[in-house]
Amino acid sequence: MAENPLRFRDDQQADEPAVSLGAFLEQANANSVRIEAGDDVRLLIPALDRVRLVEIDFPRFRDGRGFSSARILREAGYTGELKATGDVLLDLLAFMRRCGFDSFAPDSPIDPAEAELAFNRYPHVYQHAADPPDSPWAVPIWKLRHA
Amino acid sequence: MKILVHELGAEEFARQVEEEFAHFVTLGTDFPQAEYDRIAAYFAPPPFETGLSGEIDRSDPAFALWVDRQVAAHKAPGYAIANISLKPIGGIPGDISAEQMDLVADLAERYSFDELRATHAQNLVLPHVRKSDLYAVWQALDEAGLADVNLDLVSDIIACPGLDYCSLANARSIPVAQKLAERFADIDRQRDLGELKIKISGCINACGHHHAGHIGILGVDRKGTENYQLLLGGSGAEDTTPAKITGPGFDEDGVVDAVERAIERYRAVREPGERFLDTYRRVGMEPFKEAIYG
Numbered sequence: 213m214a215e216n217p218l219r220f221r222d223d224q225q226a227d228e229p230a231v232s233l234g235a236f237l238e239q240a241n242a243n244s245v246r247i248e249a250g251d252d253v254r255l256l257i258p259a260l261d262r263v264r265l266v267e268i269d270f271p272r273f274r275d276g277r278g279f280s281s282a283r284i285l286r287e288a289g290y291t292g293e294l295k296a297t298g299d300v301l302l303d304l305l306a307f308m309r310r311c312g313f314d315s316f317a318p319d320s321p322i323d324p325a326e327a328e329l330a331f332n333r334y335p336h337v338y339q340h341a342a343d344p345p346d347s348p349w350a351v352p353i354w355k356l357r358h359a
Numbered sequence: 360m361k362i363l364v365h366e367l368g369a370e371e372f373a374r375q376v377e378e379e380f381a382h383f384v385t386l387g388t389d390f391p392q393a394e395y396d397r398i399a400a401y402f403a404p405p406p407f408e409t410g411l412s413g414e415i416d417r418s419d420p421a422f423a424l425w426v427d428r429q430v431a432a433h434k435a436p437g438y439a440i441a442n443i444s445l446k447p448i449g450g451i452p453g454d455i456s457a458e459q460m461d462l463v464a465d466l467a468e469r470y471s472f473d474e475l476r477a478t479h480a481q482n483l484v485l486p487h488v489r490k491s492d493l494y495a496v497w498q499a500l501d502e503a504g505l506a507d508v509n510l511d512l513v514s515d516i517i518a519c520p521g522l523d524y525c526s527l528a529n530a531r532s533i534p535v536a537q538k539l540a541e542r543f544a545d546i547d548r549q550r551d552l553g554e555l556k557i558k559i560s561g562c563i564n565a566c567g568h569h570h571a572g573h574i575g576i577l578g579v580d581r582k583g584t585e586n587y588q589l590l591l592g593g594s595g596a597e598d599t600t601p602a603k604i605t606g607p608g609f610d611e612d613g614v615v616d617a618v619e620r621a622i623e624r625y626r627a628v629r630e631p632g633e634r635f636l637d638t639y640r641r642v643g644m645e646p647f648k649e650a651i652y653g
Contacts, residue, residue, distance in 0.1 A: 287386065339388050354394035 217324040218316035220309075220344070221293055226265035253281040257288045266290070268313070270298035279311045286312035286342035305330045310349055312342035404435075405472035405487055411437025415490050421506075422497050428508045430493065439490050441471075443483040443500060444507035444515065448544045452518045452536050453481030455505075462503045470496055479568075481517055482510070512549040513557060513622070514540040517568065521561030521578065522585070528561035530578025530585035531611075535559055538615045543622075552622060555635045558593075571595030573636045574621065575602045576614055587614035591621065591647055592639045603644060605651055617651045624650035 219225070230246035231239065233255060244265040247253055256263065266285060268278040282294055293315050296308050300318035305327055308316070316322070336353045343349040364372045413436060417423040431440040443463065445453050455463070463483060467475035470492045471485040478484055488496055500506040509515050516539060519525065521532030536559055543549055558572030562579070569575030575590035586608040593602025609617050622635065624647055629638045639647065 287382075339390075340386075352388075352390070354390040357397065358391060358393040 216315060216317065218318075218322065218327060219293075219295075220314045223293075226293065230265060230267045247278070247281050249275045249277045251281070253284050256285065260285070260288060260290050263290065263292050265293045265295065267295045267297050267317075270296060270300055273299045273301050273304065279307065282308070282311040282313055283342040302326055302330055306333060309347075310337070310341045310343050314344065405474070407435040407438060407487070408489070409436070411489055412491055413437055415439075415493055419494070421501075422494055425497050425501075425506055425508050426493065428512075429510050433487065435487070437490055439488050439493060441485040441488045441493065441496055442478075442510050443485065443505055444509055445482050445505075446509055446515050446540065447504065447507050448514060448540045449537055450540075451533050452516050455483070459503050459505055462499060463505070466496055466499055479517075480515065482515070508546065509549060511554045511556065513543045513552050513555040514549055516540060516557045516559060517572070518559040519561050519566035521559075525561060527564055528578065529563075529580035530561045530587065532559045532561040532567060532576075532578060535576060535578075535587065535611055535614060538611070539618060542615055542619060552626070553634050555622070556595075557618070568595060569593075570602050571599070572602060573634075573639070574618055576618075579608065581608065585611065587611065589614055589617050589621070589651065591644065592636065594636060600640075605644065605648055607652075620650045621647050 216225075226244045228242070228244050230244040231242055232246055232248070233251045233253075236242045236245040237255065237259065241262075243262055244267070245256065245263060246267045246269065247256075248269050249271050253268075256266070268281050270278050278296065282296075285294065290312075294313045295315040295317055296313045297317045298319055300308070300316055300322070302322050305316065305322070309331060316327075335348050336356070337343075337349045338353055340350055340352050367375070415426060417426065429442045429444065431442065433439050445455055463475060463485075467473055467485055470489065471487050474486050476484040476486055485496065497506060516536040518532040518536035520528070521530065522528040523531055523533050536557075539557060543552070554573075556573045557576070558567045558569045558574075559576040560567035560569040560578065563577065565577075569577045569590060571593045572590065572595075573593065575593050577588040577590065579586050579588060587610070588608045589605045590602035591605055592600060594600045605617070605621075608614075625635045625638050628642055628646060629635075630641075633641070
C-alpha cells in the first residue's frame with residue numbers, strides 16, 4: 213500500500229479493510245471499523261481495545277457529525293488511527309486534527325504542502341480539545357499566559 | 360436546534376446538555392481565574408471623578424427638551440448617558456456624515472472617556488458624560504445637526520438598508536422610513552404619541568427586526584412589485600412578543616397611510632399613560648384592523 217502523505221502516525225497501517233459498525237461489533241476479531249454519518253460511535257467504546265483503525269466518513273462537508281464521533285472516541289481513550297474520509301476539505305483539516313483525526317483520505321486530493329500550511333495557520337488556541345499531544349494546540353493560550 | 364428540541368422534548372434535551380457539560384468539566388477545559396481577571400480588566404469602568412454636581416442647568420429650553428428625551432441616568436453620581444439621534448426627519452435612519460462622525464469622536468474623546476457606542480436602534484451613545492458638560496456637548500451636537508429630540512418616538516425608526524443598498528432585499532426600506540418620519544414630523548404630535556417603535560425590513564431576513572416592532576413593516580416582492588406587510592404588537596424589550604400581520608399588504612404610500620390609521624386608532628382608544636403597545640395588548644388586533652382596512 214502506498215504511503216499516505218496525510219497520515220500523521222509512525223505505526224504500521226492496519227492491514228484489513230474497515231467494516232461497518234454493525235459488522236465490527238459482531239466480528240470479535242475485526243480491528244478496523246468504518247463509521248458512517250449518523251452512526252452512534254459510543255457503541256464502539258466497549259470494544260476500543262481491539263480497534264486499530266477507525267474511518268469516519270464525511271458524505272458532504274456540511275455534515276459535521278463526524279467531528280463529534282472523532283472527539284468522543286479520543287475522549288474515551290482511543291489511541292489508534294482515526295481517519296477522515298469522503299468530502300474532506302482543506303479548510304476543515306486543522307479542525308479535524310483538533311478533534312482527534314490523525315489521518316486523512318479526501319475524495320479530492322489535498323496537496324500535502326497546503327495541508328501543512330493549514331495546520332500551522334493558527335499556532336495558539338483558546339481551549340484544548342482532542343489535540344495531538346505533541347502539538348502546540350495541546351496547551352491553550354491561557355496556560356501560556358499564566359504559567 | 361429547534362427541531363432537535365422538538366424531537367427530544369425540552370426535558371430530555373436539558374438532561375443531555377447537563378450530562379455533556381458534566382463531561383466537559385472533567386476534561387479541564389475551563390480557564391483559571393487569572394485569565395478571567397485579565398479579560399475583565401479590559402471592561403473596568405473608567406476612572407469616574409467623585410464629588411461632582413448632580414445638577415443640570417436647564418435654563419436653555421431647547422437644551423432642556425433634549426435632556427428630557429435623549430439623556431438617561433448614569434450609575435455614577437454626576438454623570439449621565441447622552442443618546443445621539445441619527446434620525447433627523449427625512450434622513451436615512453442611522454446615517455452620519457464623515458464630518459459629523461469626526462465631531463462625535465472628538466466629543467467622545469473629550470467628554471466620555473474616549474468611549475462611543477452604536478446601538479441596535481441605529482443611534483449613537485456617549486456613555487459617560489459629566490452632567491456639567493452636557494450643555495457643551497449639546498451645543499456641539501446642535502451645531503452639527505445632531506441634536507434631534509426623538510429617542511424612542513415614532514420618528515426613531517429602525518430600517519434596514521433595503522433594496523437601495525442590499526442585494527438580498529425584495530423591497531426598499533429607507534424611503535418608507537423617510538415618508539413615515541415626514542408624516543409624523545410634528546414634534547408635538549410625536550411627544551403626544553409617546554414611545555412607539557417602528558421597525559422596517561426589506562426582506563424576510565428581518566435585519567430591521569420588523570417582527571419585534573410595536574409597528575413592523577416587512578417588504579416583500581409580489582409579482583415583481585414591492586409590497587409591504589404591516590405588523591402590530593411586537594416587542595424586543597424585556598416583555599418580548601412577536602408582532603402579528605394585520606392582513607393584506609400595501610404599496611409604499613399605502614403602508615404609510617395604514618400606519619397613520621393604526622396610530623390614529625390608538626389615539627382614539629388609548630387610556631391615560633398607555634403606550635401604543637399597551638393599548639394594542641389590551642384591545643387586540645380587531646380595532647386596528649378595522650381602522651386600517653375599513
